[in-house]
Each structure stands twice: as structure tokens, then as C-alpha cells.
Amino acid sequence: MTYLVRRLWQFVPTLLGVVLLVFFLFNWVGGDPAYLLAGKIANPQLIENIRRSLGVDQPYWVQLWIFIKQVLTADFGASWSTNERVSQIFATRLGPSLTVLVPLLLISTFIALAAAMLVAYYRGSLTDRAIMVGCTVGQSVSILVYILVLQYFLAYQLGWFPVQGWGATLGENLLRYAALPVLVGVVVSLAPDIRLYRSFFLDEIGQDYVRTARAKGLGEGRVLWVHVLRNAAIPVLTNVMTQIPGLLAGAFLIERFFSIPGIGREVILAVERSDFPVIKAVTIYVAVATMVINLAADLLYRALDPRVQLK
Amino acid sequence: MTLWALAAQRLRRDRVGLASAAIVLAFLLVAIASGAGLLARDWGQEVAVSYAPPGFAGASAEHPSEANVPQQDYGIADPLAVELAEIRATLSGAARTKTKATALAFGADKWGRDVLKKVIKGTETSLLVGLAAAALATFLGTLFGALAGYYGRWVDDLFNWLYSVFTSIPYLLLVLAVAAVLGQKGILAVILILGLTGWTGIFRLIRAEYLRHRVREYVLAADAVGASNARRMFAHILPNASHVVLVQLSLHVVLFIKSEVILSFLGFGVGVDTVSWGSMLAEAPSELILGMWWQIAAATAAMALAVTAFSLFTDAVRDALDPRLQ
Numbered sequence: 001m002t003y004l005v006r007r008l009w010q011f012v013p014t015l016l017g018v019v020l021l022v023f024f025l026f027n028w029v030g031g032d033p034a035y036l037l038a039g040k041i042a043n044p045q046l047i048e049n050i051r052r053s054l055g056v057d058q059p060y061w062v063q064l065w066i067f068i069k070q071v072l073t074a075d076f077g078a079s080w081s082t083n084e085r086v087s088q089i090f091a092t093r094l095g096p097s098l099t100v101l102v103p104l105l106l107i108s109t110f111i112a113l114a115a116a117m118l119v120a121y122y123r124g125s126l127t128d129r130a131i132m133v134g135c136t137v138g139q140s141v142s143i144l145v146y147i148l149v150l151q152y153f154l155a156y157q158l159g160w161f162p163v164q165g166w167g168a169t170l171g172e173n174l175l176r177y178a179a180l181p182v183l184v185g186v187v188v189s190l191a192p193d194i195r196l197y198r199s200f201f202l203d204e205i206g207q208d209y210v211r212t213a214r215a216k217g218l219g220e221g222r223v224l225w226v227h228v229l230r231n232a233a234i235p236v237l238t239n240v241m242t243q244i245p246g247l248l249a250g251a252f253l254i255e256r257f258f259s260i261p262g263i264g265r266e267v268i269l270a271v272e273r274s275d276f277p278v279i280k281a282v283t284i285y286v287a288v289a290t291m292v293i294n295l296a297a298d299l300l301y302r303a304l305d306p307r308v309q310l311k
Numbered sequence: 312m313t314l315w316a317l318a319a320q321r322l323r324r325d326r327v328g329l330a331s332a333a334i335v336l337a338f339l340l341v342a343i344a345s346g347a348g349l350l351a352r353d354w355g356q357e358v359a360v361s362y363a364p365p366g367f368a369g370a371s372a373e374h375p376s377e378a379n380v381p382q383q384d385y386g387i388a389d390p391l392a393v394e395l396a397e398i399r400a401t402l403s404g405a406a407r408t409k410t411k412a413t414a415l416a417f418g419a420d421k422w423g424r425d426v427l428k429k430v431i432k433g434t435e436t437s438l439l440v441g442l443a444a445a446a447l448a449t450f451l452g453t454l455f456g457a458l459a460g461y462y463g464r465w466v467d468d469l470f471n472w473l474y475s476v477f478t479s480i481p482y483l484l485l486v487l488a489v490a491a492v493l494g495q496k497g498i499l500a501v502i503l504i505l506g507l508t509g510w511t512g513i514f515r516l517i518r519a520e521y522l523r524h525r526v527r528e529y530v531l532a533a534d535a536v537g538a539s540n541a542r543r544m545f546a547h548i549l550p551n552a553s554h555v556v557l558v559q560l561s562l563h564v565v566l567f568i569k570s571e572v573i574l575s576f577l578g579f580g581v582g583v584d585t586v587s588w589g590s591m592l593a594e595a596p597s598e599l600i601l602g603m604w605w606q607i608a609a610a611t612a613a614m615a616l617a618v619t620a621f622s623l624f625t626d627a628v629r630d631a632l633d634p635r636l637q
Contacts, residue, residue, distance in 0.1 A: 148607065149607075
């Protein structure tokens with residue numbers, strides 16, 4: 001409990017840093033937003049009005065205070081381009097993002113674990129080397145190419161999936177529209193995950209308890225699937241947990257190509273339109289999510305492995 | 312024998328490492344030749360008809376190019392046909408002496424530019440961005456890591472705070488946010504965006520190295536003979552951490568080449584007057600629908616080869632420098 005309080009207390013300086021970084025980027029490097037908003041045909045009166053309504057005519061410390069108040073109340077105002085409330089944007093975009101991300105994470109973790117186990121079983125052999133080289137080559141191809149080629153062949157040429165789109169009900173989305181995006185995501189994440197999990201397994205295979213398990217006559221399958229997998233679960237879990245916040249915003253390419261109305265697509269649109277409130281909000285939200293997830297991961301270790309001491 | 316001589320010896324025995332080193336070297340040479348204007352200087356020239364397919368000029372006689380196909384006029388005679396034909400004749404007689412190819416070895420893009428030359432020019436851009444951004448990120452990461460690990464206390468706290476701030480924002484989101492505020496395109500902007508945001512991983516590793524080394528006897532001995540802090544940090548400890556720096560530099564080249572492709576694809580990367588693998592891929596969606604596969608194939612092949620070679624080379628260098636990791 002004291003640990004939890006102390007960890008939550010540590011959020012404060014980090015969050016303050018993120019706020020300062022975002023503020024520095026958007027209010028100082030980004031220049032005067034009034035010129036952006038007023039458009040190409042701007043008169044001084046219009047610019048002055050916009051400046052006053054945004055508060056950018058105030059000194060920097062007042063602007064910073066306005067921004068901190070926005071962060072604390074989680075109210076980032078309205079989008080500059082659509083005038084939709086930013087909180088409303090996120091509330092409606094989270095569902096579609098999760099519809100793709102949750103199956104994607106589950107399926108890719110499961111397949112990568114099984115494949116990595118198989119490779120670890122055949123470690124040092126030709127199969128192992130071939131799969132490892134295949135993973136290196138697979139990783140070197142840009143995610144863009146995977147999306148473009150799979151979308152072209154499986155959806156456009158063969159017609160197995162809809163090319164893009166999004167439906168109204170969860171079931172329809174999950175089975176019909178999310179299928180190909182999830183497949184693309186799994187294919188892309190497989191190569192790096194297999195490499196990583198294989199190295200986790202190989203670290204464990206050299207340990208004494210594995211030799212003991214073999215010595216008492218357990219089959220290699222049982223040694224790997226029960227003893228090694230349990231011990232390798234912690235780094236695997238860390239990897240999965242740390243992927244979540246990045247995926248939330250990082251799936252933007254998939255969401256863009258398949259026209260999924262999720263958070264990632266919203267980020268791209270916001271960057272294209274210089275829609276600063278949306279970008280600021282997503283950066284802060286995702287930073288908070290990252291910190292919370294890291295804390296959750298640490299607590300989960302404790303639950304999984306009593307040897308882990310939380311300081 | 313020094314660490315480097317031993318590492319070079321081990322590297323020479325590693326055949327995969329040598330082969331990948333040769334490919335990396337070849338890519339670098341192509342990029343340098345292209346930068347010096349020896350190769351692909353005229354990549355922007357319209358040397359072929361629009362979307363000329365890959366193949367050899369002799370075989371293209373059977374496929375009349377799109378430009379020669381008469382347009383459908385739906386039975387309505389073009390009232391300007393005579394004048395236009397005259398204008399076209401004078402134009403082609405005066406200005407165009409060179410005929411446009413109907414097929415190129417690697418095909419052509421929408422504007423009839425040679426895809427092979429675009430790939431060469433794109434190699435130059437992508438490698439330049441990858442190397443320069445990796446150099447910047449490695450420099451920052453090494454400097455911050457050295458300061459934090461060597462001085463400890465509040466310096467360490469400060470840089471750790473900076474680290475946790477930067478890492479609590481997912482990398483690509485941070486890159487996009489910086490791209491949004493910079494609002495300008497170009498090679499320099501991309502290098503700055505990637506380099507200034509990508510130093511965190513290197514910082515972490517270098518800081519750990521310095522924490523390990525600063526209490527070692529050779530550093531204490533250097534202190535005893537009166538070496539300054541800067542001298543101990545950079546003349547004594549840095550050479551012992553330089554293998555980490557080198558491996559990280561190489562790893563980040565790959566990371567930044569991939570990031571540049573995504574940035575340029577989304578239109579936040581290099582400008583329209585520059586060609587990179589990412590900007591070539593950006594033309595691919597509309598081409599694929601029409602069945603023109605050669606540009607995406609060429610860009611993908613070049614990138615896959617370069618990145619695979621760089622990754623394998625990095626692995627080989629790491630294995631050679633640190634034989635305990637096998």
C-alpha cells in the first residue's frame with residue numbers, strides 16, 4: 001500500500017515533465033496558432049480575436065497555467081477543425097481501437113509464444129537458423145508494405161475481406177471489418193516477438209532448474225511448456241504490457257488504411273490538420289496510460305512471482 | 312591484442328557478418344555516388360512513357376503505350392483537333408528530340424521517371440537520414456548517459472526524469488507531435504525530429520556502463536594522477552563503453568530508416584522534390600489498384616536488403632565485440 005502511494009506520487013514529476021514538454025512544443029516551437037487558424041486570408045482584427053479567445057496574448061506562465069488546468073480537469077476544449085469536444089472524440093474513438101487491439105494482442109502473443117517455443121526446442125538446428133533469418137528479413141520490410149500488399153491481395157483481388165470500412169455493431173465489426181486489420185497486425189508483430197521470446201526462453205533453458213527437471217526424467221515438452229514457460233512469463237508479460245500504449249496510438253497506419261474510426265486515425269488527421277488540442281490531449285492521455293500500465297505490470301509481477309520485491 | 316583487433320579477428324571468421332558488411336558497404340557506396348552526382352543525377356527526367364512496365368524495349372512493340380491509344384470521342388469530333396496536332400508537331404519537332412521508352416528494365420512511375428534511378432536516389436536520402444539521425448541520437452544519448460552515470464546524484468535524477476518523460480510518450484506519437492508543430496518538411500527536419508526524440512534507449516545503456524565503470528580501479532587511478540572529470544569520462548571510460556555505442560548506433564540506423572519511411576509516407580517527411588523509399592511507397596496505393604506493382608516492389612526490395620544487411624551486420628559486430636553473448 002505504501003508502495004502504491006509512493007509510485008502514484010512519482011507520477012507527479014513525470015506528468016509535469018510531459019506537460020512542460022508538450023507546452024514547450026506547441027506554444028513555443030509551434031509558433032502562433034492564430035495564423036494557422038485564421039487561414040490564408042487573414043486580417044489583423046481576426047488574428048487578434050483568435051489570439052484573445054485562445055489566450056495566447058497572455059504571458060507564457062498564464063498560458064502554462066491554462067494548460068495545466070486543462071490537464072487536471074481533463075477538458076481540452078474543442079477540436080480546431082471540427083469543433084467537436086476533445087473528450088467526446090476520445091470517448092467515441094476508443095471502442096473501435098480496442099476492437100482491433102484486444103484480439104490483435106491476444107492472437108499475436110499466443111502464436112509468437114508457440115512459435116518461439118518451437119524454435120527454442122530446435123535451438124541451434126537448421127530450422128532455428130532458418131526461422132531466425134526469416135524473422136530478420138520479415139522485420140526489415142516496412143509495415144506499410146505488409147498493409148498495402150495484404151490489403152491488395154486478400155481484400156481487393158481475392159475479396160475474402162472488405163477492403164475497408166466499419167459497421168455499427170460489435171459483432172459485425174469484430175468478425176467482418178476487424179478481421180483483416182488484426183491479421184495484418186499479427187503478421188507484422190510476429191517476427192520481432194518470436195525473436196524476443198526465443199531469447200527469453202533460451203535464457204531460462206540454461207538455468208539449473210531445467211537440468212533438474214530433465215534429470216528427474218521429465219519429457220522435453222513438459223520442461224519447456226510448464227517449467228520454462230512459467231519462468232519466462234514475466235519478461236513476456238512486460239513486453240505485452242509495454243506494447244499496449246504504443247499500439248493505442250501506433251496502430252494508426254492500420255486504422256488509416258482500413259478506415260477504422262479509432263484513436264490512431266484521429267491522431268493522423270489531427271497532425272494533418274494541425275489540430276493542436278487533439279494532439280496535446282492524446283499525448284497527455286497516452287502518457288498517463290503508459291505510467292498506469294507500467295505500475296500495473298509491476299503489481300502483476302508481484303502477484304505472479306513472490307520472489308519479486310517491490311521497493 | 313586490443314579489444315578491437317580481437318573483434319576484427321572474430322568478425323573475419325563470421326561469414327554471414329562479412330557478407331552483410333559487403334552489402335552495407337555497397338549501399339553506402341551507391342549512396343555516396345548518388346550524392347556526388349555520379350549516379351542517378353537525372354532521376355527527375357521523363358525518360359519513359361507514364362507507367363512504362365518493366366521489361367526490355369524490344370518486347371514493348373506489342374504493347375502500345377497509353378499515350379498512343381486514341382482517346383474515345385463518343386462520336387463528337389474534337390473542334391480543336393487540327394490546331395492541337397499542329398502545336399504538338401511544332402513542340403515535338405523543336406523541343407523533343409529524344410523518344411520516350413515504352414519499357415524500362417525496372418519500369419517507370421506516373422511521370423515516366425526511371426524507377427531504378429528513383430531507388431538509387433531514395434537510397435541516398437534514406438541512408439543519409441538514417442545515419443545522421445542515428446549519429447545525433449547516439450551523441451545525445453552517450454553524452455546524457457555519461458553525465459548521469461558519472462556524476463550521479465542530482466545530475467542523474469535530472470536526466471532520469473527527462474528519460475521517464477520522453478519514454479512515457481510512445482515513440483511514434485512523439486515523432487508525429489514534433490512533426491505537427493515543426494510543420495515543415497525536408498531532410499533536415501526529419502533528421503532533427505528522429506534524432507532529438509530517439510536518444511532514450513542509448514542513454515539507458517550508457518548510463519549503466521558508466522555506473523559500472525566509474526568505481527573501477529583504473530578510473531580511481533586516473534583520479535589519483537590528477538585527470539580531470541572530463542578526461543576521466545571521455546578519455547578513460549568512454550573507450551570501454553564504445554562497443555555499446557557502436558552497436559546502438561548501428562541498431563538506430565535501422566530504426567530511423569524505418570521511421571523515415573513511415574513519416575515520408577504520411578507526408579510529414581522529406582519534401583516533394585526529394586525521393587526516398589517512403590515517398591516511393593506513398594505512390595504505391597494508387598498504383599497497386601491499377602496493377603502497377605514495380606515501384607512498390609523496387610522500393611521494398613531495396614529497403615529489405617539494406618535493413619536486413621544492416622541488422623545482420625549489427626548482430627555480427629555485437630557478437631564479435633562481446634563473445635559472451637552467443
